[in-house]
Amino acid sequence: MPISFNQNVIDEFRANGGKVGGPFEGGDLLLLTTTGARSGQPHxxxxxxxxxxxxxxxxxxxxxxxxxxxxxxxxxxxxxxxxELGTETFDSIAVPTEGARRERLFAAVVRIAPGYGDYQARTERELPVVVLERPETPTREVLSLADKLLEAHTWLRAQLRYVREEAQAHVAGRRASLGLQMRQHCLAFCEGLTHHHRGEDAAIFPALARSHPELAGTLDALGEQHRAIGRIKDELVALLAAVEAEQPERLRADVERMAAELEAHLAYEEAELLPALAGIPFPPVG
Known part of the structure; x- marks a missing residue:
């Protein structure tokens, strides 16, 4: 089977530190890897x-x-x-823009790359303008599993803080609708939370149970907290898929309920596990 045009570009990009020839030579190009909405596979x-x-x-x-x-x-x-941008690779939250911000960014893009204006003229759909938000630079060096846990918790807290602020603004009438920005951050938070808890349940907690049997009761309690928070998260995701403008208070209540349980969970986990995790190097040695 012949290699596709896109795959040739991807291979050349990765082999040459982000530089490619042909129709993209000299242009600003990146590689974007998404997770399939149906397949769950990287694309x-x-x-x-x-x-x-x-x-x-x-x-x-x-x-x-x-x-x-x-x-x-x-x-x-x-x-x-x-x-993937040049020689950099990083995770990002992809946020489609709306309203005046979308119009302003699209106009700026067309000034730089007029071809996008031609593409817009060919179709009746409004071309989505997507901002790829860079993560905040970690403020501490990760040397142990305790540092890694705190890094994950810091990211979760930042996303949750953003979602809470947006939900409160929606209830107060400062947002006419939920908006894609809040939706994307909320889904990113839920996705990150699921990944974090799965990693703990599958690897970290069993390893701690073997090396620190005195933590058995704590680990059982944390596992139950994971399940409770997971149920709230699933309710929130379902609500986001069907929420209407007249449901802001329900959204705010669900967000606040999950926030309270998650903050208590994170604080408990840090207090109970950080001393044991501080002695485990990260990345693992050997």
Missing amino acids: TVPLGYVREEGELVVIASAGGAPDDPHWYRNLLANPVVRV
Whole structure:
């Protein structure tokens, strides 16, 4: 089976530190890896990008086709994406822009790359303008499993704080609708929480149970907390899929309920596990 055009570009990009020839030579190109909305499998595409307002911006143009490209539909379902930019690789939250911000960014993109204006003229759909949000730089060096746990908790707390602020603004009437920005951050938080808890349940907790049998009761309690928080998270995801403008108080209540349980869980986990985890190097040695 012949290698696809996209795969040739991807291979060349990775082999040459982000530089490619052919029709993309000299252009600003990145690789975006999304998780399939249906398959759950990684899917990588090369995309042109523009830097504007301090953000990394890509357009779901599909060359002006009538339907959104698959990668855009994937990131609506799974907002956490992987970006390869030059020799850098990092995780990002993909956030489609709306309203005035979308119009402003699209106009800026067209000034730099006029072809996107031509693509918009070919289709009746509004081309999505997506910001790839860079993660905050870690403030501490990760040397132990305790450091890694705190790094994960810091990310979860930051996402949860953002979601709570957006939900409260929605209830107060400062947001006309939920908006894709809040939705993407909320889904990213839920996705990150699920991944974090699965890693703990499958690897960290069993290892601690073997090396620190005195923590058996604590680990059982943490596992039960995982299940309780997971149920609230699932309710929140279901609500996001069907929420209407007249349901802001239910959304806020669910967010606050999960926030309270998660904050208590994180604090308990840190108090009980950090001393044991501090003696375990990360990455693992040998």
